[in-house]
Amino acid sequence: MSETNQKTDYFPYLLLVPALFITLLIVAWPLAETVRLSFTDASLNPNEEYIGFANYERILSRRFPEVIGRTFLWMSLSVALKLTIGLMGALLLNAAVPGRTLFRILTMPPWIIPIAIGMFIWGWMYNGQFGMISGLMQRIGLADGPLEFLAAKDTAFLATVISDVWIGVPMVAVYLLAAMQSVSTDMYEAAWVDGASRWYRIRRITIPLITPSIVTIGILSAIWTFNSFDAIWILTQGGPRSGTTTMIIDTYKVAIDRFRYGEGAARAVLIVLIMLSFSLAYYMVLRKLSKSGATK
Amino acid sequence: MSYLKPIVAAAAVLLSASAAFAQDQKMHFTICGDDSWAGDVTAKYVAEWESMNPGYVVNIEYVPWGQCQEKATTLAAAGNAPALSYLGSRTLPQLSDAGLIKSFELTQEERDGYAGPVLGTVTYNGKIWGVPRAFSSRAMYYNRDLFTAAGLDPDQPPETWEQFVAAAKAITENTDAFGVGIPANSSDTPMQIFVAMVYSNGGTVLDADGNVAFNSPNAVAAMEMWKEVAQYAQPGVAAYGADEIVPLFAAGQLGMIFDGPWLRDNFPDVNYTTAMFPHGPDGTHSSFLVTDSYAVFTGTGVEEQAESLAKFLTAPQAQLEFDLGAGLVPLRNIAGVEKLIENDITWAPFINVIPTGGPEPVIPDHAGLNDIIVNAVQGVLLGEIEPAEAIAEAALEIEDLR
Numbered sequence: 001m002s003e004t005n006q007k008t009d010y011f012p013y014l015l016l017v018p019a020l021f022i023t024l025l026i027v028a029w030p031l032a033e034t035v036r037l038s039f040t041d042a043s044l045n046p047n048e049e050y051i052g053f054a055n056y057e058r059i060l061s062r063r064f065p066e067v068i069g070r071t072f073l074w075m076s077l078s079v080a081l082k083l084t085i086g087l088m089g090a091l092l093l094n095a096a097v098p099g100r101t102l103f104r105i106l107t108m109p110p111w112i113i114p115i116a117i118g119m120f121i122w123g124w125m126y127n128g129q130f131g132m133i134s135g136l137m138q139r140i141g142l143a144d145g146p147l148e149f150l151a152a153k154d155t156a157f158l159a160t161v162i163s164d165v166w167i168g169v170p171m172v173a174v175y176l177l178a179a180m181q182s183v184s185t186d187m188y189e190a191a192w193v194d195g196a197s198r199w200y201r202i203r204r205i206t207i208p209l210i211t212p213s214i215v216t217i218g219i220l221s222a223i224w225t226f227n228s229f230d231a232i233w234i235l236t237q238g239g240p241r242s243g244t245t246t247m248i249i250d251t252y253k254v255a256i257d258r259f260r261y262g263e264g265a266a267r268a269v270l271i272v273l274i275m276l277s278f279s280l281a282y283y284m285v286l287r288k289l290s291k292s293g294a295t296k
Numbered sequence: 297m298s299y300l301k302p303i304v305a306a307a308a309v310l311l312s313a314s315a316a317f318a319q320d321q322k323m324h325f326t327i328c329g330d331d332s333w334a335g336d337v338t339a340k341y342v343a344e345w346e347s348m349n350p351g352y353v354v355n356i357e358y359v360p361w362g363q364c365q366e367k368a369t370t371l372a373a374a375g376n377a378p379a380l381s382y383l384g385s386r387t388l389p390q391l392s393d394a395g396l397i398k399s400f401e402l403t404q405e406e407r408d409g410y411a412g413p414v415l416g417t418v419t420y421n422g423k424i425w426g427v428p429r430a431f432s433s434r435a436m437y438y439n440r441d442l443f444t445a446a447g448l449d450p451d452q453p454p455e456t457w458e459q460f461v462a463a464a465k466a467i468t469e470n471t472d473a474f475g476v477g478i479p480a481n482s483s484d485t486p487m488q489i490f491v492a493m494v495y496s497n498g499g500t501v502l503d504a505d506g507n508v509a510f511n512s513p514n515a516v517a518a519m520e521m522w523k524e525v526a527q528y529a530q531p532g533v534a535a536y537g538a539d540e541i542v543p544l545f546a547a548g549q550l551g552m553i554f555d556g557p558w559l560r561d562n563f564p565d566v567n568y569t570t571a572m573f574p575h576g577p578d579g580t581h582s583s584f585l586v587t588d589s590y591a592v593f594t595g596t597g598v599e600e601q602a603e604s605l606a607k608f609l610t611a612p613q614a615q616l617e618f619d620l621g622a623g624l625v626p627l628r629n630i631a632g633v634e635k636l637i638e639n640d641i642t643w644a645p646f647i648n649v650i651p652t653g654g655p656e657p658v659i660p661d662h663a664g665l666n667d668i669i670v671n672a673v674q675g676v677l678l679g680e681i682e683p684a685e686a687i688a689e690a691a692l693e694i695e696d697l698r
Contacts, residue, residue: 044369044393045395148535236481236482239670241675257663258664
């Protein structure tokens with residue numbers, strides 16, 4: 001091999017070095033530092049000590065398992081609703097129905113409005129005395145008094161899910177709309193000629209052909225929803241009675257509010273492990289789809 | 297050559313000036329919020345201190361409340377601490393445990409200059425970790441028109457818990473409004489108001505030695521009273537903090553609320569008066585006393601000067617000027633305070649209650665304490681747990697924080 005060829009072989013790797021360095025600096029190093037902190041009693045006190053698995057033992061022996069269960073329930077409900085409403089929204093956006101432009105415009109507000117402002121608006125809407133939802137329900141006779149959605153554990157749980165769904169639906173809808181638009185119109189025309197109804201075409205053509213996209217956006221949505229912070233924090237701060245405290249809220253409270261960096265890091269490591277399993281699932285799905293040619 | 301002399305002279309002046317600047321030691325001074333809280337008073341006294349302490353230049357940096365304490369602690373943890381920092385006093389124990397701030401030595405005369413138990417908000421492990429700068433107490437605001445409409449005497453606000461519950465009941469039953477606004481969401485306010493009720497019945501959270509003393513008949517009685525009066529509060533109390541209760545009171549939908557003095561000018565459409573917290577059978581009128589303080593960080597090399605500046609800014613006359621400018625409860629018990637009440641009677645309960653008020657509990661994990669007490673209050677008001685059990689559980693959890 002000539003000297004020139006050798007230089008050519010190394011050159012692409014050399015080009016990767018800056019990107020690799022930045023990735024190590026902003027991803028790998030903080031992650032490694034978080035793992036290290038999780039084995040210490042780190043706090044504001046600069047003299048931290050290694051305490052082995054004490055942080056993990058401490059959090060797993062307390063209410064944290066309950067928090068993990070609540071997080072999965074919250075995420076599952078939110079993702080299921082996002083997919084269902086997002087799919088219906090995508091069908092409306094894709095259909096040649098009157099008002100399609102309006103539907104497309106209506107998709108935008110949750111994206112245009114900053115999440116914090118959106119959540120403050122939701123907070124007031126959920127208020128029993130001034131809120132629109134309670135007022136409307138009283139006017140149409142569905143309630144005989146003010147309804148305080150954020151005052152009880154179960155209703156607060158549902159209220160935070162609904163607000164999170166409001167944030168996440170546009171992304172799902174637009175993603176699925178793109179998938180629907182890639183389905184060949186010939187198939188719909190053939191089915192229409194054969195007398196297939198609109199519902200039949202959706203059930204037999206649209207849904208099966210966009211299933212890979214539904215799975216992909218489902219997994220991505222699960223990853224984003226699992227760490228959803230703003231909606232819960234602004235609406236309830238994890239209350240009442242910890243009824244809306246998910247893993248990310250609990251971690252924030254421990255690490256940032258209470259300066260227990262070691263304990264917070266242990267919680268963060270658990271979140272990373274769960275996220276890794278989601279990412280692995282996402283990778284496997286992508287690989288399978290890639291092999292079957294469904295992503296082409 | 298005729299230009300040479302002036303150039304040399306100018307260079308000499310510049311060099312000497314830069315040498316003088318080089319000698320100036322800079323002191324980083326972080327203040328939470330913005331200069332709307334009597335920033336002009338602070339600036340005036342800082343300039344005065346600088347003129348008395350040549351060689352030191354104070355750089356004031358206002359930091360929004362949301363990031364303020366975090367910024368000071370992050371700078372300190374990174375070894376670049378501000379010389380002096382305005383902080384919520386609740387953060388002092390944690391900073392003290394971490395060895396990031398230095399304690400103040402106050403003479404007896406300096407201690408005596410503070411009103412009532414104010415220094416209790418900055419005392420931890422027997423030492424004073426900050427000099428109080430901003431101070432507030434809590435009191436009751438009540439709607440006189442609703443009192444009249446409910447058949448109550450608006451000149452006789454409830455003195456005892458019994459009268460308080462009866463007044464709340466009368467307003468709820470005889471008007472379209474709710475008797476009282478009870479905060480019970482997951483913010484700071486619910487703990488502050490409930491603990492003020494505990495103080496008003498002779499109870500406490502931590503005793504003078506810092507031991508947990510929350511599990512007492514006094515606290516249980518306060519929780520029982522809170523549960524009883526919640527029947528006459530706005531529905532869904534666990535969704536309400538100060539931000540949600542204040543608009544209801546402003547709209548004339550609540551008979552009584554509890555909050556700080558900053559609301560005195562916020563209700564132009566409400567015919568209201570202020571009064572002290574009603575007291576329980578085993579206590580007297582009390583309140584929840586909160587301070588923000590100046591803390592001196594260690595390792596800056598200008599600790600002595602920072603302490604001197606803090607004391608200078610909070611000296612009685614300078615402090616009163618600041619309090620009046622910012623509309624805060626006066627920290628110092630000096631001549632001039634009584635004029636405040638003479639000019640505006642709504643100040644009275646906030647100032648008169650100071651000697652019997654209780655300090656914000658001084659504990660390193662303050663956020664944890666807040667969560668525990670709010671959780672107990674929510675549990676009782678949501679009907680999930682009985683008052684005695686909630687207080688006992690909370691006391692154990694507080695013990696676990698220490």
